[in-house]
Amino acid sequence: GAGVSQSPSNKVTEKGKDVELRCDPISGHTALYWYRQSLGQGLEFLIYFQGNSAPDKSGLPSDRFSAERTGGSVSTLTIQRTQQEDSAVYLCASSLAKASGGAHRSDIQYFGAGTRLSVL
Amino acid sequence: DQQVKQNSPSLSVQEGRISILNCDYTNSMFDYFLWYKKYPAEGPTFLISISSIKDKNEDGRFTVFLNKSAKHLSLHIVPSQPGDSAVYFCAAKGGGSNYKLTFGKGTLLTVNP
Numbered sequence: 001g002a003g004v005s006q007s008p009s010n011k012v013t014e015k016g017k018d019v020e021l022r023c024d025p026i027s028g029h030t031a032l033y034w035y036r037q038s039l040g041q042g043l044e045f046l047i048y049f050q051g052n053s054a055p056d057k058s059g060l061p062s063d064r065f066s067a068e069r070t071g072g073s074v075s076t077l078t079i080q081r082t083q084q085e086d087s088a089v090y091l092c093a094s095s096l097a098k099a100s101g102g103a104h105r106s107d108i109q110y111f112g113a114g115t116r117l118s119v120l
Numbered sequence: 121d122q123q124v125k126q127n128s129p130s131l132s133v134q135e136g137r138i139s140i141l142n143c144d145y146t147n148s149m150f151d152y153f154l155w156y157k158k159y160p161a162e163g164p165t166f167l168i169s170i171s172s173i174k175d176k177n178e179d180g181r182f183t184v185f186l187n188k189s190a191k192h193l194s195l196h197i198v199p200s201q202p203g204d205s206a207v208y209f210c211a212a213k214g215g216g217s218n219y220k221l222t223f224g225k226g227t228l229l230t231v232n233p
Binding site for chain 1: 121125126152154156161162163164165166169182209211213219220222223224225226
């Protein structure tokens with residue numbers, strides 16, 4: 001079946017412009033996550049959605065970052081007034097069930113290929 | 121402050137030999153650990169996981185060992201194959217968050233034919 005789909009795969013923008021990154025999770029997955037990976041770093045958690053609600057936005061680096069999810073499916077990550085330090089690969093993941101503690105196969109996060117954002 | 125550390129940026133092994141990738145963590149509240157594999161231009165792919173109530177989990181050529189007292193886990197790949205060449209990320213969950221994965225920086229494994 002189809003995996004997590006992200007678009008665009010690459011985005012080059014000028015400093016100060018706004019960008020929108022899209023994530024289409026695996027069908028039926030209720031939980032959706034955004035991460036970013038800066039050069040030479042591990043993945044950094046940004047935000048988590050359960051359905052259309054975002055219980056935890058604490059990972060968003062600044063108020064220039066926002067995200068929404070509609071219809072319990074597609075999510076959009078928006079970065080306003082982009083800065084050069086926003087350059088990174090933005091990864092989206094989804095999981096089948098509501099996140100829970102411990103070890104549950106339904107919690108496994110499946111990742112898309114990411115959007116590589118370059119801010120000039 | 122990095123809570124999950126992969127201290128070896130790269131590892132090179134011969135085909136057929138064992139690959140051992142290491143991961144250390146500092147947060148004693150982590151209760152679930154995962155390994156992801158990532159090829160260039162692709163997203164991370166789930167490989168294997170282990171709960172903190174276990175010390176070993178095996179899946180085919182892949183085995184993950186957890187040493188809670190040392191806050192250390194390792195991934196063993198036996199035998200290693202050229203197709204295993206990828207970046208391997210260690211990730212952990214828990215410590216007050218049931219959803220957030222905390223990742224290490226990754227180890228690039230190269231398996232030479």
